[in-house]
Amino acid sequence: MRRTGDLKLIQELNRFIILDTIRQFGPISRSDIAKKQGISPTTVTSAVNELIRDGMVAEDGTGESKGGRKPIMVRFCPDGKFLIGVSITNTAITIAEMNLEAATKQKKIYPVKAGLVSDLIIQYVLDSIEDFLQSVDDVSRCLGISIIAPGIVDAASGVIRFNSKLRLHDVPLIDMAEKRFGLKTWLDNDANAIALAEKNFGGGLNANNLLFVTVGEGVGSGLVVNGSIFRGSRGGAGEFGHTTVDRSGMRCDCGNVGCLENYVAWPAIYSGILSAVTRGKETLVMDLADGDMTKITFDVFRQALHQGDQVCQDIVDEIASYMSIGIVNLVNLFNPSLIILGGEMIRDNQVLFERIQKQVMAQAMGTMVEGLEFRPTVLGADFEVKAAAAVLLQDVFHFSL
Amino acid sequence: MRRTGDLKLIQELNRFIILDTIRQFGPISRSDIAKKQGISPTTVTSAVNELIRDGMVAEDGTGESKGGRKPIMVRFCPDGKFLIGVSITNTAITIAEMNLEAATKQKKIYPVKAGLVSDLIIQYVLDSIEDFLQSVDDVSRCLGISIIAPGIVDAASGVIRFNSKLRLHDVPLIDMAEKRFGLKTWLDNDANAIALAEKNFGGGLNANNLLFVTVGEGVGSGLVVNGSIFRGSRGGAGEFGHTTVDRSGMRCDCGNVGCLENYVAWPAIYSGILSAVTRGKETLVMDLADGDMTKITFDVFRQALHQGDQVCQDIVDEIASYMSIGIVNLVNLFNPSLIILGGEMIRDNQVLFERIQKQVMAQAMGTMVEGLEFRPTVLGADFEVKAAAAVLLQDVFHFSL
DNA sequence: ATCACTTTATAAAGTCATTGGAAAAATAAA
DNA sequence: TTTATTTTTCCAATGACTTTATAAAGTGAT
The missing domain is CATH 3.30.420.40 (ATPase, nucleotide binding domain)
Structure with a gap:
């Protein structure tokens, strides 16, 4: 069933626009946000306060006055929330905790032994994620898990349709991960995710x-x-x-x-x-x-x-x-x-x-x-997990009409 | 500036969802629309009444009772509004008045003489549209004009970038048409428009x-x-x-x-x-x-x-x-x-x-x-103007998130 | 035939995110 | 010091939605 219009929708949309404005143009004053996006100052104030409560935005001193009260600048706090990026390849499972700018906070590489295929590799992926989650504190601030894998991947249904080397066929990975960890999970093809990461964090x-x-x-x-x-x-x-x-x-x-x-x-x-x-x-x-x-x-x-x-x-x-x-x-x-x-x-x-x-x-x-x-490419060594992060961040924050 | 969330937005969105539901599943009762889309019955009632005022929907007798009051069925009225579709080719300008289902109401073909290129062909197109508009009554019910042309077309800015046979280069056709006729105008490439028409009115x-x-x-x-x-x-x-x-x-x-x-x-x-x-x-x-x-x-x-x-x-x-x-x-x-x-x-x-x-x-x-x-292809003889219609209707009514 | 219950449609009241206007806070300029 | 300006916030109003209540119009069992 398609999403219908209600007050929650416009609030979400405006929150996103305001957060995105702060991320791109911050530090910026509430007043400037209102002018830039054509949203009333009142709305901006209440949205910003909520974003501050969520830890995604913080006040950042005062700016230069333009003839009146000095503006209180607000800036984006990329560490306010975090996400788990997972990259599956033929040789290793790479897992990282990253912030909202896809900067790596911690990272572990779980080597894949030759011959580890089919159900076994999937089990290994899930076990590795469980192990990694031990070292994460405050799961409530976690936006979710984003997994990328080679092969034919159906991102919408969260299924790995086909991967010949790892012998995967119709694996409902999102379902499995969400059930086991209780965290919202994303899944996409690796090359596509890298392309998106290059666009969002790279030169594009x-x-x-x-x-x-x-x-x-x-x-x-x-x-x-x-x-x-x-x-x-x-x-x-x-x-x-x-x-x-x-x-x-x-x-x-x-x-x-x-x-x-x-x-x-x-x-x-x-x-x-x-x-x-x-x-x-x-x-x-x-x-x-x-x-x-x-x-x-x-x-x-x-x-x-x-x-x-x-x-x-x-x-x-x-x-x-x-x-x-x-x-x-x-x-x-x-x-x-x-x-x-x-x-x-x-x-x-x-x-x-x-x-x-x-x-x-x-x-x-x-x-x-x-x-x-x-x-x-400009993504550097962490390109795999950055790519995973890009998929999640795009879906959560790119809410444009 | 990107569109922000306000009450008008949710209303537009819901109106569209309701109209689309009636178009696809009608005749249908108000109550069934509410159930199908998860919108409250009251909202559906007021939206439907407005759509009836606009002439896009009409009541259509009563349906079978399912154990209570008989439902009043409503159906889509494709003739409630109309649009002008224009196709530019090397040999002719085809213009048609079409309803909301892209059914042709009237159509004229304006032949293009050999050698009519560059500024002259553009003038000819605009003059032809003016001539055609004479035979249209009640312009207030007109959604706008949709033009398709071969060559490289920038739909977003409404400019024909390049067409070698007609010797067109950076022609701001949308601006010209909107200024002259006071009707909102769309412009797109012909093959792309046909593809869209095949999807929306054809087999796809x-x-x-x-x-x-x-x-x-x-x-x-x-x-x-x-x-x-x-x-x-x-x-x-x-x-x-x-x-x-x-x-x-x-x-x-x-x-x-x-x-x-x-x-x-x-x-x-x-x-x-x-x-x-x-x-x-x-x-x-x-x-x-x-x-x-x-x-x-x-x-x-x-x-x-x-x-x-x-x-x-x-x-x-x-x-x-x-x-x-x-x-x-x-x-x-x-x-x-x-x-x-x-x-x-x-x-x-x-x-x-x-x-x-x-x-x-x-x-x-x-x-x-x-x-x-x-x-x-299944579009038949009017495929050119149907394609033009598809572009406009997609933009006006396909408002999904 | 009557009564209890459903279904449909609408009216009235309540919810909530937005807006506009006014007030408060803070500062520059006169 | 006074005035004007900018920034921020409070408050009432707006308006589109939802919930609740009501009326209309039916079904079906007793």
């Missing part, structure tokens, strides 16, 4: 249409559309790795032909190295792997690349070319105003970054590249 | 993520995302024709390589015919064009295709293959629940429709095709 503050692309062992993408995460009809949107870039290319596991992933992900890199070696090329990779083919890993490749190995650089050139085609398609379809590139392949690799940027700017349609910006 | 009632693809002389697409039109950051989203499907393909005017449009639009078809003829193939096209190459038009091609010409059918097969690749990309990126195919090429061409459908279902990712539907 004014970008309502933002594209996040990650290149590492695989490729992934997250999409922010009209200011919120775009999930598609069943949470499966953004399978950027499986867009066709070469009609006459190789067949992919997914049933399609010439998928991007086949040209830029680790298996493609690996076979590129092998083929170079077979052709008798010299490469640092073989030295680093002690001449043992089976010891060639993504990390070895990265090392060799960093040391200027020509074979690896050629492979990266090839990747740049394919990535650009894929991103051009995205630009022509979505017309984003900002593209953020991340992932192990791009980190510390200015050349790849610039090559992709240049090629996309040249090949995408003229009207699409006007004002189009490229940026590297 | 429950599809919140819907994709509309048209294949004719060119290709176009419109996108409905989370229930509303997706426009991108500057109104340029959905340039489906310029997505790369062949990395090693031919260079396109747009600066990119292997764009879909180069393989499926009229110039590609034309050169396909020529190449077949050069290779000495028999084709009806030459007969229909009296052996004159320059007389080969899209219509001639369509006729030959309809008469079963093999050369034309081969070309259509090729088109199906390319279109499918492009649509698979869209499906993997957007995860829509419904794809609607339209345009001259697909109309009356069940074979093409089915071939595309089959290929997309086979090649898109498994999780994306679960529950994915294909449908032909």
